[in-house]
Amino acid sequence: MSTQHLLSLLVENKPGILTRVAAxxxxxxxxxxxxxxxxxEIEGVSRITVVVSLDGQxxxxxxxxxxxxxxxxxxxxxxxxxxxxxxHMLVKVRTDSSTRSQVLEAxxxxxxxxxxxxxxxxxxxxxxxTAKCQAFLKVLEPFGIKELxxxxxxxxxxxxxxxxxxxxx
Amino acid sequence: MATETLTGAQALIRSLELLGVDTVxxxxxxxxxxTYDPLMDSKKLRHIxxxxxxxxxxxxxxYAAASGRLGVCIATSGPxxxxxxxxxxxxxxxxxxxxxxxxQVNSFxxxxxxxxxxxxxxxxxxxxxxxxxxxxxxxxPGVVAAAYEIATTGRPGPVLxxxxxxxxNGKFEFSWPPKIDLPGFRPVTDPHGKxxxxxxxxxxxxxxxxxxxxxxxxxxxxxxxxxxLAELLHAPVTTTLMARxxxxxxxPQQLGMPGMHGTVPAVTALQKSDLLITLGARFDDRVxxxxxxxxxxxxxIHVDIDPAEIGKIRHADVPIVGDAKVVILMxxxxxxxxxxxxxxxxxxxxxxxxxLKERYxxxxxxxxxxxxxxxxxxxxxxxxxxxxxxxxxxxxxxxxWSAQFIKYERPNSWLNSGGLGTMGYAVPAAMGAKxxxxxxxxxxxxxxxxxxMTNQELATCTINNIPIKVAIINNSSLGMxxxxxxxxxxxxxxxxxxxxGTDTIMVPDFVKLGEAYGCLAIRVEKVEDVDAAIKxxxxxxxxxxxxxxxxxxxxxxxxxxxxxxxxxxVQYARDAAPIWDGDE
Ligand SMILES: Cc1cc2nc3c(=O)[nH]c(=O)nc-3n(C[C@H](O)[C@H](O)[C@H](O)COP(=O)(O)OP(=O)(O)OC[C@H]3O[C@@H](n4cnc5c(N)ncnc54)[C@H](O)[C@@H]3O)c2cc1C
Ligand SMILES: Cc1ncc(C[n+]2csc(CCOP(=O)(O)OP(=O)(O)O)c2C)c(N)n1
Ligand SMILES: [Mg+2]
Numbered sequence: 001m002s003t004q005h006l007l008s009l010l011v012e013n014k015p016g017i018l019t020r021v022a023a024x025x026x027x028x029x030x031x032x033x034x035x036x037x038x039x040x041e042i043e044g045v046s047r048i049t050v051v052v053s054l055d056g057q058x059x060x061x062x063x064x065x066x067x068x069x070x071x072x073x074x075x076x077x078x079x080x081x082x083x084x085x086x087x088h089m090l091v092k093v094r095t096d097s098s099t100r101s102q103v104l105e106a107x108x109x110x111x112x113x114x115x116x117x118x119x120x121x122x123x124x125x126x127x128x129x130t131a132k133c134q135a136f137l138k139v140l141e142p143f144g145i146k147e148l149x150x151x152x153x154x155x156x157x158x159x160x161x162x163x164x165x166x167x168x169x
Numbered sequence: 170m171a172t173e174t175l176t177g178a179q180a181l182i183r184s185l186e187l188l189g190v191d192t193v194x195x196x197x198x199x200x201x202x203x204t205y206d207p208l209m210d211s212k213k214l215r216h217i218x219x220x221x222x223x224x225x226x227x228x229x230x231x232y233a234a235a236s237g238r239l240g241v242c243i244a245t246s247g248p249x250x251x252x253x254x255x256x257x258x259x260x261x262x263x264x265x266x267x268x269x270x271x272x273q274v275n276s277f278x279x280x281x282x283x284x285x286x287x288x289x290x291x292x293x294x295x296x297x298x299x300x301x302x303x304x305x306x307x308x309x310p311g312v313v314a315a316a317y318e319i320a321t322t323g324r325p326g327p328v329l330x331x332x333x334x335x336x337x338n339g340k341f342e343f344s345w346p347p348k349i350d351l352p353g354f355r356p357v358t359d360p361h362g363k364x365x366x367x368x369x370x371x372x373x374x375x376x377x378x379x380x381x382x383x384x385x386x387x388x389x390x391x392x393x394x395x396x397x398l399a400e401l402l403h404a405p406v407t408t409t410l411m412a413r414x415x416x417x418x419x420x421p422q423q424l425g426m427p428g429m430h431g432t433v434p435a436v437t438a439l440q441k442s443d444l445l446i447t448l449g450a451r452f453d454d455r456v457x458x459x460x461x462x463x464x465x466x467x468x469x470i471h472v473d474i475d476p477a478e479i480g481k482i483r484h485a486d487v488p489i490v491g492d493a494k495v496v497i498l499m500x501x502x503x504x505x506x507x508x509x510x511x512x513x514x515x516x517x518x519x520x521x522x523x524x525l526k527e528r529y530x531x532x533x534x535x536x537x538x539x540x541x542x543x544x545x546x547x548x549x550x551x552x553x554x555x556x557x558x559x560x561x562x563x564x565x566x567x568x569x570w571s572a573q574f575i576k577y578e579r580p581n582s583w584l585n586s587g588g589l590g591t592m593g594y595a596v597p598a599a600m601g602a603k604x605x606x607x608x609x610x611x612x613x614x615x616x617x618x619x620x621x622m623t624n625q626e627l628a629t630c631t632i633n634n635i636p637i638k639v640a641i642i643n644n645s646s647l648g649m650x651x652x653x654x655x656x657x658x659x660x661x662x663x664x665x666x667x668x669x670g671t672d673t674i675m676v677p678d679f680v681k682l683g684e685a686y687g688c689l690a691i692r693v694e695k696v697e698d699v700d701a702a703i704k705x706x707x708x709x710x711x712x713x714x715x716x717x718x719x720x721x722x723x724x725x726x727x728x729x730x731x732x733x734x735x736x737x738x739v740q741y742a743r744d745a746a747p748i749w750d751g752d753e
Binding site: 011012015016019020023027058060061064065067068069070071072073 | 290291294295298299302319351352353354475476477480481
């Protein structure tokens, strides 16, 4: 059985760091479900959020191997109960005069937003946890999804503590 | 701080000098030429010009493995750099502290498929501990110092620095020491006291413990401490292929090597043990065989400086992250405190083990074809050379026999390629070892196959006055492959004949080859000539020596546990499993 884990990595923003992280996953046989990267509140430090699915391998091996990368500063697993995770998604859906209103209804229901409209399609943006995004996609599917772009999950722990505390020199 | 205007190339040489590097092995080319110019003037750095960059890499490894110091190799961009790849991978697998320096095309040409451009940082990412691409001269001192730190601290390993040509040519104000900024690199050397305490408790509760000693003990320079621990406990010791010499072979508590070609006592002791005291060893599949049936009844104390090794293959009941030397010293103190005046009693365990040692000593039978027995030749090299010598081997049967039939009494005296199993390691590694330890007798015990992969470095040895001795264990075949074909492929010898034996066309003739390289080269075919040849080699120090020992091709490495099966099925010799007592 495969299990999914959401890991947050603080890394030095050095050339090749993304390659090093991604290659490690590939080399050790771990599957990346999603990956998101960006800069953080600290200059020179980036944050990688990665969802990894493991087939029986212990998560501990993954984090230990990642920790061996010289440019990796800190790794935490964010658990569902104590953190918030969001996916961002852009979906281009086929519409015509007969289906548009149904699509717009779904948009309202899921608190998504329409950001572009043409005669035969709309572009919708939606933010939420993975389950909500997947449910929304299910609803849109019958109309015809022409294009789908997903950011990958990003996540942060609840409360006032920051992941970068104690990491930075 | 006083500064001085230097080019990047001068700064590289100066940084190496300031870090105490005294030798580099390399071969120049366009992209590294700026660095070769100031190298020529250095009084502190000896550069040894190799004939192939793989040789430079293994020489750096041999230098490091014989001395415990950082080994350094240099190559140009593109093919020069890719020629280093095998040696870098080898150093990675065997935790060898190594710095690989490569030239790169100008930074503004990177990514354009420029002449001799290869993404060596990308290529070596999975086989280095870390790597750097340097595009600005002013970064050089900091990067070189950081690379040194990474390669030699914690679990040692190879670090590569790729220097763009314009970074070597650029000028800047050099100052020393540079600031080393490695916030993500914090190796743990001191263990948790609680864990050490738990380990001591477990040890004193056990009835059948064994010290499972790996290469980490050699890297930690902890042989003395290990001896003290072993004698305090009076527990048996087994040393992996990478740890031969970490504990004296002459010691009565030594059971020999574990694993696929380990001794029956060592393999069996691990299987029957109730506690593995694992020190700097990594549960390699060549040691464990089928992991599910490995040492099933044993609890595990696992000491390693790399947290990722602990629990990777086998669950550790007491995990201890730390430097083996520090941990052993703490463990000794803790044990003494817990033991007070009583000693643990392993009497029954020793009765069992002594029985095994008596019944199943290492041995061999004489070849049927009347040729020399390879084990005998290797054993005599060991006996005549003594424990102060250094022995480097290739990969194959001769490697296993060298691990089995030479008695190692001190760490860093046995150099080989264990993890990657790189044919061609022996000659350049012996060369590097001889440069690091010029006063020691250094042998390369090589196979006829391996020797043909890197023997060009004999030119380097002759020209630079590095008088190594090469013993070719010439069975006219890729012997280890042949052994597997005999055992598992119905004796169908697909592409394992080398035609280097005396009853073949003998291509090449190793004596002529050795002579062409300026070596003293002789052939030995009779048992009565073996000792004299070895002695002649030991007396000859004005040039390298090559001895072509013509040995029987059907000799096999025993004991053996066939790949992937349980270590309970260890075979003492062909079709001869050890006989266990009824109560076993
Ligand atoms: C043809 C062939 C046959 C082989 N057959 C056998 C065989 O029969 N038996 C056998 O044993 N091997 C055999 N090998 C070798 C095998 O493949 C492995 O290389 C070897 O077993 C690994 O040795 P090790 O466990 O000591 O670990 P090493 O590879 O030496 O690793 C050292 C460990 O120590 C740790 N370490 C490093 N520094 C420190 C420190 N300062 N403090 C604490 N820990 C530290 C490292 O993190 C690492 O985990 C064979 C190889 C070949 C090519
Ligand atoms: C570079 C490389 N290629 C192939 C192998 C597979 N291999 C392992 S042992 C061996 C035979 C080595 O022959 P030789 O050097 O004559 O040693 P022998 O086993 O005969 O003592 C081979 C081909 C290897 N380990 N390394
Ligand atoms: Mg051979």
